[in-house]
Amino acid sequence: MDSTLVIGAGLSGLYLARELSRRGLEVRLVETRERAGGISLIDPEAKGIVERLTSQLEVETGKTVVRAAGRLLILSSEGAEEVRGGIVATGFRSKSAAEMGIWGDRPAGVFHFRSALDLLLEGFKIGERVVAYGANRYSVLLAERLLESSREVYLLDPALPPQLEVPPEVKAMRAKVRYVKGRGRLSKLVLDVGELEADALVLSSFEPWNPFPELLPVGHAAIEVYEPRALMESAEIFVENLLCEGSYVELSVRGELAIFPTPLKSCARRFMVVMREGRAIVNGSPYEVRGHLTLPLPPGTSRVEVREA
Amino acid sequence: MRGPYDVLVVGAGAVGLSIAYELARRGASVAVIEKEAEAGFGVSKGHAGVIHVLQLPLGSLKSRLAIYGNKMYDKWAAELGVKPWRLPALLVASSPLQLPLVLLLYPFLRAYYGRRGFAISLVSGRELREREPNLNALGAIRVDGYAVADPFELTYRLYEAAKEMGAEFYFNVEAELLEESEEGVKVKSSAGAFSSRYAVNAAGLYSDLLAGERLKPKRGVMVVFDRLQAKSIVAPISLSQLVRAETKGGGIIPTAWGHTIWGPGFSEGDKEDTAVYPQDVMALLSRFGSLVRRKGRLLKGYAGVRPASPARDFMMFYSPRKRIVHLVGIESPGFTALPALALMVLKMLQRSGLSLGAPRLPRPPKPLTRELLAAGKEVRGEKGKILCHCMRVSVGDVLEAMERGASTLDGVMFRTKLGMGPCQGQHCMGRAAALLLKLRGEVTKSGGNSWIAR
Numbered sequence: 001m002d003s004t005l006v007i008g009a010g011l012s013g014l015y016l017a018r019e020l021s022r023r024g025l026e027v028r029l030v031e032t033r034e035r036a037g038g039i040s041l042i043d044p045e046a047k048g049i050v051e052r053l054t055s056q057l058e059v060e061t062g063k064t065v066v067r068a069a070g071r072l073l074i075l076s077s078e079g080a081e082e083v084r085g086g087i088v089a090t091g092f093r094s095k096s097a098a099e100m101g102i103w104g105d106r107p108a109g110v111f112h113f114r115s116a117l118d119l120l121l122e123g124f125k126i127g128e129r130v131v132a133y134g135a136n137r138y139s140v141l142l143a144e145r146l147l148e149s150s151r152e153v154y155l156l157d158p159a160l161p162p163q164l165e166v167p168p169e170v171k172a173m174r175a176k177v178r179y180v181k182g183r184g185r186l187s188k189l190v191l192d193v194g195e196l197e198a199d200a201l202v203l204s205s206f207e208p209w210n211p212f213p214e215l216l217p218v219g220h221a222a223i224e225v226y227e228p229r230a231l232m233e234s235a236e237i238f239v240e241n242l243l244c245e246g247s248y249v250e251l252s253v254r255g256e257l258a259i260f261p262t263p264l265k266s267c268a269r270r271f272m273v274v275m276r277e278g279r280a281i282v283n284g285s286p287y288e289v290r291g292h293l294t295l296p297l298p299p300g301t302s303r304v305e306v307r308e309a
Numbered sequence: 310m311r312g313p314y315d316v317l318v319v320g321a322g323a324v325g326l327s328i329a330y331e332l333a334r335r336g337a338s339v340a341v342i343e344k345e346a347e348a349g350f351g352v353s354k355g356h357a358g359v360i361h362v363l364q365l366p367l368g369s370l371k372s373r374l375a376i377y378g379n380k381m382y383d384k385w386a387a388e389l390g391v392k393p394w395r396l397p398a399l400l401v402a403s404s405p406l407q408l409p410l411v412l413l414l415y416p417f418l419r420a421y422y423g424r425r426g427f428a429i430s431l432v433s434g435r436e437l438r439e440r441e442p443n444l445n446a447l448g449a450i451r452v453d454g455y456a457v458a459d460p461f462e463l464t465y466r467l468y469e470a471a472k473e474m475g476a477e478f479y480f481n482v483e484a485e486l487l488e489e490s491e492e493g494v495k496v497k498s499s500a501g502a503f504s505s506r507y508a509v510n511a512a513g514l515y516s517d518l519l520a521g522e523r524l525k526p527k528r529g530v531m532v533v534f535d536r537l538q539a540k541s542i543v544a545p546i547s548l549s550q551l552v553r554a555e556t557k558g559g560g561i562i563p564t565a566w567g568h569t570i571w572g573p574g575f576s577e578g579d580k581e582d583t584a585v586y587p588q589d590v591m592a593l594l595s596r597f598g599s600l601v602r603r604k605g606r607l608l609k610g611y612a613g614v615r616p617a618s619p620a621r622d623f624m625m626f627y628s629p630r631k632r633i634v635h636l637v638g639i640e641s642p643g644f645t646a647l648p649a650l651a652l653m654v655l656k657m658l659q660r661s662g663l664s665l666g667a668p669r670l671p672r673p674p675k676p677l678t679r680e681l682l683a684a685g686k687e688v689r690g691e692k693g694k695i696l697c698h699c700m701r702v703s704v705g706d707v708l709e710a711m712e713r714g715a716s717t718l719d720g721v722m723f724r725t726k727l728g729m730g731p732c733q734g735q736h737c738m739g740r741a742a743a744l745l746l747k748l749r750g751e752v753t754k755s756g757g758n759s760w761i762a763r
Binding site: 032033062064065066068069073075076077078079080093094096097098099101103104105106107108109111112113114115116117118119122124125126178179181183184185209211 | 532581583584585586587589590606607608609610611678679682683685687688689690691693694695698699701703731732733734735736737738739740742743746753754755756757758759760761762763
């Protein structure tokens with residue numbers, strides 16, 4: 001039997017690979033970077049699990065899946081291999097400056113989250129006065145890490161979530177970034193509440209993103225969650241749904257929320273409702289959701305209707 | 310003092326490079342001085358890559374050079390290993406009120422450009438829906454003979470070919486004064502003096518200072534979407550296209566790598582200001598927004614500054630002793646005019662006494678990983694280590710870009726398209742910057758104080 005390919009060895013990819021192999025499947029796990037772990041490398045709650053899974057599983061690092069001339073290929077220094085399919089665990093994407101409504105000059109010092117993290121993990125400094133824009137668990141973890149190399153670290157967000165725990169050394173501010181200024185290196189941010197001198201801006205507002213829409217996504221490629229537990233649980237649910245035999249459940253989703261996994265099968269025992277914070281009506285019953293909520297899928301369910309209350 | 314060279318070219322933008330390439334391949338000794346860190350970092354980098362047909366006012370120097378340049382382009386670019394994508398342009402009417410304009414403009418364009426070998430035709434609403442189902446438009450004038458090219462690819466191929474033919478390049482060197490005598494030209498620069506028999510002032514936005522003229526720069530803002538919106542270049546039709554000899558106001562421009570550019574918009578600017586302001590973006594969105602049904606995701610905005618002359622035409626003229634050729638006001642359609650414009654400069658220099666041999670052909674460029682994959686060829690080693698999965702750029706491509714003369718991250722990006730795909734460099738820019746840092750000990754975005762990490 002062909003092995004199942006998992007693309008990306010962050011927490012989700014690693015955990016998914018383990019769940020699949022626990023169930024007797026042959027799994028291949030490829031990672032584009034030279035090191036497994038993804039953004040969980042700066043997450044104290046996930047780092048241990050990631051390291052354990054990395055030592056238990058065989059991770060093929062330095063291998064990248066690309067689409068070329070209509071084919072899906074794994075590329076590495078050893079050459080190209082064509083593959084038929086796979087499961088996408090390539091993580092979040094951070095929104096671009098244009099999507100965040102930030103205009104102005106195009107200086108050096110504006111980083112996507114992953115690029116900033118890659119440089120930090122290599123031991124480089126990305127700036128002296130660094131602003132992480134977009135407040136969430138990962139940007140707080142990045143800010144903590146930045147405190148080791150940068151003089152001042154700010155965390156900005158137009159709607160700073162009150163429950164987010166920010167260390168006192170990180171200056172958290174409710175603000176919207178409108179322009180960046182700087183002819184060579186970034187020198188200043190123009191905010192809705194004034195100006196801020198800064199030489200680095202890290203774009204830290206995330207969105208699930210699947211670069212291979214023909215393949216099923218898992219983890220941050222599929223859902224916006226910030227807790228390692230939620231990622232692991234979603235990988236378990238994904239596997240249950242993938243491996244059971246059943247008909248597809250009709251889904252209706254309205255509002256700023258999502259169902260995971262999709263397509264959902266009637267044989268899956270549970271599913272997730274993902275939403276930042278609020279009330280969701282699921283098949284007529286109201287639920288409070290903060291991040292995500294796992295609900296049982298009663299046997300014989302043929303339709304799930306979810307909407308924002 | 311460096312030299313003497315046959316010709317000293319000031320400016321390593323697309324214009325200066327075309328001239329340096331055409332001179333060097335004919336055996337002239339050429340030096341190019343450039344104030345930026347790399348070739349193409351001035352006017353040329355803010356370009357949308359359109360090879361034009363229509364250019365008003367008819368009969369102007371820029372309009373004539375655009376026509377000649379357009380016709381020469383495919384062969385000229387092919388010698389450099391670049392293949393422009395030929396596609397038509399549509400001047401579309403999106404409201405019933407604009408339909409009479411289509412009928413009014415059509416015979417006029419057909420008479421002028423038809424005679425010069427460009428096919429001009431009317432497109433009905435139904436044909437338009439078939440060809441361009443993603444557009445909201447009622448009818449159009451179709452102008453064949455447009456093309457889009459990757460301006461960076463062309464710029465860097467010109468640079469490499471000129472270097473291959475023996476042209477010498479001096480970056481981070483600013484020309485301060487051109488002095489001519491009976492014997493030749495002395496160029497004072499920030500890095501000392503250069504001497505040459507002839508000089509070409511292709512200094513773009515700063516050509517006016519060296520020529521004693523005064524430019525009126527214009528800023529052009531472009532926004533980029535992550536999908537193809539049309540198979541043609543599309544511009545809304547308007548009467549002002551005829552009345553004013555101004556820019557055509559930009560268009561919807563498909564790119565060969567699956568994106569769409571809107572623009573360039575058009576506003577007053579100063580030479581150093583390449584900022585994108587929200588009002589520029591709003592203007593583009595309101596101009597083109599209702600024309601396109603599915604737009605895709607907005608990736609980025611960028612701005613270029615055009616070295617527009619007050620007369621709004623190209624100015625190509627001799628110094629008093631005819632030792633220097635000044636090129637002032639080479640804005641749009643300069644990219645289209647390149648092959649014709651370079652030959653015109655060569656003729657001017659020959660009339661002043663420069664002798665040139667027959668042109669040699671450059672070696673073909675090394676293929677990028679992306680190109681090898683598209684051709685079904687094997688990639689391995691450093692060429693198989695992918696940094697940018699969207700654009701399929703490998704570590705090997707980055708190393709080759711550095712061999713080809715890239716000294717900055719922008720230089721690598723422009724040569725390889727690293728980070729220019731839908732994910733906008735999230736997975737590659739950090740790793741590529743780290744690679745450059747390890748190899749060079751420093752990494753800047755575009756030279757000067759634009760450091761990225763330390």
